[in-house]
Amino acid sequence: MVCVELKDVSYRYPTGEKKALKHINLQISKGEFVAVIGKNGSGKTSLCNAIRGFIPHFYKGELTGEIYLNGKNVLESSISDLTLDAGYVFQNPFSQTSGTKETVFEEIGYGLECIGMDRMQIIEKVCNIIQTLQIEHLAYKSPISLSGGQRQRVSLASIIVMEPEVLIIDEPTSQLDPKGTEDVFEIIHKLKNMGKTVILVEHKIDLIAEFAERVVFMDKGKIILDGPAREVLTSPILEEYNCTMPQYAILGREMMRRGYPLQSVPITLQEAKEAVKPYIRTEE
Amino acid sequence: MESAQEIAARFAAKKGNPVLDLYPASKLMFVLCMLVASICSPHWCFGFIVFIVCGILTAFAGELKGFLKGMRIILILFVGLLTVVRAFFYTGDNLHYFLQLGSFHMSWEGVAVGLGMGSIVLSVTSPLLMTTKTATVEDIVIALEHMGLSPTASFLVLSTFQMVPELNARSAVIQDSQKSRSIEVEGNLLVRAKAFFPMITPLVLSSFASTEEKSVALESRGFNYKCSKTRIRVITDTPAQKRGRILMGILTGIFCVVGGYFKWFA
Amino acid sequence: MSDKPKKKLEMITVALIPFAVAINFVGYFLASSLKLPMYLDSIGTYIVAATCGWLPGLITGILTGVLEGVSYPPSMAYAINCAACGVVIGLLASKGWMKKFLPALGVGLVVTLTSVLISTPITAFLFGGITETGNSVIAIALQAAGFGLIPAVIVSTVLTEALDKVLVAIVAFFIIKAISDRFLSKLPLGHLYLKKSVVQASEDDD
Numbered sequence: 001m002v003c004v005e006l007k008d009v010s011y012r013y014p015t016g017e018k019k020a021l022k023h024i025n026l027q028i029s030k031g032e033f034v035a036v037i038g039k040n041g042s043g044k045t046s047l048c049n050a051i052r053g054f055i056p057h058f059y060k061g062e063l064t065g066e067i068y069l070n071g072k073n074v075l076e077s078s079i080s081d082l083t084l085d086a087g088y089v090f091q092n093p094f095s096q097t098s099g100t101k102e103t104v105f106e107e108i109g110y111g112l113e114c115i116g117m118d119r120m121q122i123i124e125k126v127c128n129i130i131q132t133l134q135i136e137h138l139a140y141k142s143p144i145s146l147s148g149g150q151r152q153r154v155s156l157a158s159i160i161v162m163e164p165e166v167l168i169i170d171e172p173t174s175q176l177d178p179k180g181t182e183d184v185f186e187i188i189h190k191l192k193n194m195g196k197t198v199i200l201v202e203h204k205i206d207l208i209a210e211f212a213e214r215v216v217f218m219d220k221g222k223i224i225l226d227g228p229a230r231e232v233l234t235s236p237i238l239e240e241y242n243c244t245m246p247q248y249a250i251l252g253r254e255m256m257r258r259g260y261p262l263q264s265v266p267i268t269l270q271e272a273k274e275a276v277k278p279y280i281r282t283e284e
Numbered sequence: 285m286e287s288a289q290e291i292a293a294r295f296a297a298k299k300g301n302p303v304l305d306l307y308p309a310s311k312l313m314f315v316l317c318m319l320v321a322s323i324c325s326p327h328w329c330f331g332f333i334v335f336i337v338c339g340i341l342t343a344f345a346g347e348l349k350g351f352l353k354g355m356r357i358i359l360i361l362f363v364g365l366l367t368v369v370r371a372f373f374y375t376g377d378n379l380h381y382f383l384q385l386g387s388f389h390m391s392w393e394g395v396a397v398g399l400g401m402g403s404i405v406l407s408v409t410s411p412l413l414m415t416t417k418t419a420t421v422e423d424i425v426i427a428l429e430h431m432g433l434s435p436t437a438s439f440l441v442l443s444t445f446q447m448v449p450e451l452n453a454r455s456a457v458i459q460d461s462q463k464s465r466s467i468e469v470e471g472n473l474l475v476r477a478k479a480f481f482p483m484i485t486p487l488v489l490s491s492f493a494s495t496e497e498k499s500v501a502l503e504s505r506g507f508n509y510k511c512s513k514t515r516i517r518v519i520t521d522t523p524a525q526k527r528g529r530i531l532m533g534i535l536t537g538i539f540c541v542v543g544g545y546f547k548w549f550a
Numbered sequence: 551m552s553d554k555p556k557k558k559l560e561m562i563t564v565a566l567i568p569f570a571v572a573i574n575f576v577g578y579f580l581a582s583s584l585k586l587p588m589y590l591d592s593i594g595t596y597i598v599a600a601t602c603g604w605l606p607g608l609i610t611g612i613l614t615g616v617l618e619g620v621s622y623p624p625s626m627a628y629a630i631n632c633a634a635c636g637v638v639i640g641l642l643a644s645k646g647w648m649k650k651f652l653p654a655l656g657v658g659l660v661v662t663l664t665s666v667l668i669s670t671p672i673t674a675f676l677f678g679g680i681t682e683t684g685n686s687v688i689a690i691a692l693q694a695a696g697f698g699l700i701p702a703v704i705v706s707t708v709l710t711e712a713l714d715k716v717l718v719a720i721v722a723f724f725i726i727k728a729i730s731d732r733f734l735s736k737l738p739l740g741h742l743y744l745k746k747s748v749v750q751a752s753e754d755d756d
Contacts, residue, residue: 014735015731015732015735015746052504054500054504058499058500058503058561058736059736060735060736078508079500079503079504079508080503080506080507080508080509080510083504083505083506083509087504088500088501088504090497090500090501092494092497094494095494095497095498095501096497096498096501098439098443098502098505099442099443099446099447099498099568100438100439100442100443100446102422105291105516106295106516106517109516110505111505111506112514113513113514113515113516114435114505114506114507114509114513115506115509115511116509116511116512116513116514117514118514119292119514119515119516119518120288120292122514122516123288123291123292123295123516124288126516127285127287127288127291130285131285136285139285144446144450158505159505162505162506354621354622354623357622357682358622358623358624361680361681361682361686362624362677362678362680365680365686366677366678366679366680369678369679369680369690369693370678372693372694373693373694373699388694398678401676401677401678402678404676405624405676405677408623409623409624412619412623412626413623416620416621416623436559436564439564440564440567440568440609440613441613441616443568444567444568444571444572444613444617445617446568447568447569447571447572448571448572448575448617450572451569451572451573451575451576452572452575452576452579455576455579455580459580459583473586473587476584476585476586477584477586479584480580480581480584480586480590480721481721481724483580484573484576484577484580484593484721484725485725485728487573487576488573488593488597488725489725489728489729491566491569491572491573492566492569492729492733493733494569495562495565495566495569496562496733496736498565499561499562499564499565499566500561502561502565503561507561508561
């Protein structure tokens with residue numbers, strides 16, 4: 001089942017001189033874990049904004065083409081109409097709290113309150129998500145007292161609890177320290193295991209290699225590469241666009257270049273270990 | 285972690301104190317009744333009676349210290365100073381003077397007028413302060429929602445109450461960083477005035493930047509989703525309190541008619 | 551706060567209002583910590599009213615008054631005054647008065663007039679001419695000099711409000727100038743203050 005569909009989408013921001021998206025064609029099916037990579041300004045966030053309907057409903061500007069989310073025409077639905085179709089987690093940990101709740105528990109339940117869910121149902125769902133994401137120790141703290149990493153975990157919980165069809169996560173760790181990043185990626189790992197449809201924008205290419213099944217590479221508003229993670233992340237085209245590969249891919253390609261053939265170019269630590277094994281001489 | 289039932293109970297829990305647990309509408313009704321009654325009261329002691337009653341109720345709730353602290357300045361200004369000023373400057377015929385200061389005389393009638401005005405101020409500020417000390421903003425907003433307050437309005441109130449201390453804290457940080465960049469804060473008026481702008485501008489601009497993302501984030505969580513909203517936190521009104529409020533209204537009405545007659549017509 | 555069915559508030563305005571109220575408070579605290587003889591407690595109201603309209607200005611004013619009233623209840627009576635100032639600023643701003651420096655000064659003066667008109671009856675009839683600020687001292691001194699209650703309150707209010715409200719108008723004017731076009735384009739009255747009128751798309755952009 002196709003969850004996200006963009007047909008020949010082009011877009012320019014009201015105060016932008018150049019187009020942020022150029023002739024985008026994209027289809028994402030239910031259950032896929034798609035990573036979007038590219039340099040700053042390549043259009044990754046604009047793509048996410050378009051899928052969720054922020055473009056054009058919030059950002060206005062000029063848009064051509066068609067966008068469908070779970071079969072709904074995004075251009076004809078409001079941002080609120082699509083609340084349960086796609087959840088969105090933003091980069092900035094500090095701008096996603098409602099600012100009206102005294103406890104993290106209620107903060108997580110805020111979205112469910114907004115859609116008018118029954119009170120006991122809300123409480124049960126929030127309990128479940130807190131236990132699943134292992135943030136019990138944060139449950140009764142004030143949302144304002146949390147660190148960046150803690151806030152992002154709460155933001156993820158707040159969106160996941162609404163059980164949207166698609167989860168759009170836009171560079172969630174760019175403003176976090178290493179510990180915060182680790183905590184967030186633990187949750188993303190769980191999302192993958194739950195079989196959720198995820199669109200993840202990230203710069204940390206090594207982490208993407210661990211999770212993504214499919215990778216979309218963008219540059220200057222266009223989709224340059226779109227395919228299985230292994231193919232995209234080891235493609236020489238990335239180098240042409242000055243985009244770094246995962247470090248294990250760099251290792252693998254360098255080994256091959258220097259005359260150490262490998263079955264395939266590794267992109268994760270596990271694959272790298274397997275690939276290098278034949279070349280490790282153990283003392284007999 | 286507790287079970288869902290236990291958590292549900294936690295978010296509906298009463299504090300066990302009759303004053304703190306009063307449904308906010310009852311407290312607001314009290315404020316309104318005292319306002320109206322004090323205007324129609326023929327004697328200025330009404331305000332002081334209200335003040336004492338509110339003091340007792342607040343003490344019962346364990347908030348007497350805060351209440352008295354807030355009332356102190358009101359007593360000084362609107363009972364003390366106001367009475368003295370009115371006593372001196374009140375003009376009229378057949379006044380009974382008792383004190384002379386320079387060319388000004390204090391009259392008993394002036395004192396009575398001053399105390400009368402002070403009484404009205406006391407009658408409204410005491411219940412208001414009692415309400416703010418013994419009820420949380422959230423509970424007051426929930427009670428207003430039951431009476432028909434829109435979700436947007438309740439968001440505005442709650443968010444504002446959380447935002448003010450947050451921004452104050454941020455401004456303290458900016459103040460320190462500006463001082464360390466040698467922006468002068470001591471010296472003559474012009475120097476200090478010039479320091480104001482670079483202290484407030486970063487705060488305003490960063491607030492604007494936050495607003496953009498915040499508004500998109502809120503909307504994407506269903507802020508404008510068309511349905512009636514529910515809430516995890518609940519407060520309950522009791523039939524006894526409902527009857528109490530009606531009774532309060534009726535008694536206030538009777539007091540106003542009788543008191544007003546004596547005040548303005550007898 | 552009751553329902554506003556006639557005019558719909560945009561989401562970005564709703565998100566901005568709490569910040570504006572908070573900025574009002576911060577302005578007041580900064581002014582007192584720098585020991586300036588002004589309140590400077592309406593900067594947020596000015597900015598919101600000028601960029602979003604009279605209704606957001608009104609709401610910001612009311613919320614400011616209510617919040618001040620939590621710790622000092624008499625302030626709640628002046629919420630009407632703050633609200634009226636917000637309305638005036640919004641109406642004048644929508645006619646373009648906050649676009650240039652001199653008309654912005656004019657806004658400050660009109661707001662001073664509004665403030666005097668509305669707060670004088672409140673101060674005189676509700677509070678007998680007494681306020682918690684230096685206002686009262688001037689009013690009392692004037693009464694001692696023979697002025698009646700109302701004239702004394704009017705004069706003392708004008709003296710304290712004029713300087714404050716005009717200065718706030720100037721501060722708000724310069725702050726609005728510093729807001730990026732990108733953000734202004736999203737605000738209801740933001741188009742009045744854009745630095746570039748229309749951004750031209752560059753050619754060959756495919």
